[in-house]
Amino acid sequence: MALLKSVKTEFGIDANYWNIIAIKEEFKSKVIEVLMAGYINKEMRDANVDFVSSKIIILSNSDYIVDATRESVYLALKAKDFSDAVDA
DSSP: OOEEEEEEOTTSSEEEEEEEEEEEEETTTTEEEEEEEEESOHHHHHTTOOOSEEEEEEEEGGGOOTTOOHHHHHHHHHTTTTTTOEEO
């Protein structure tokens, strides 16, 4: 699973294919830290080319997900920083 959203990078190119590469959960403080990697496109991701951008998104308070799965985190991201993204 991934999300499609065009984001201008510091290199002047767009990252269009966003994939979760890490999820860190702090149970006590109820915080989920999500590391997203942005690739030029799916083909670059599939070819194991390095990502061109990354983004850390924090899910906490009302965004926190008990027993979070990768799928539930993607849904939460679509309700937050990736609200205009579509499923890839």
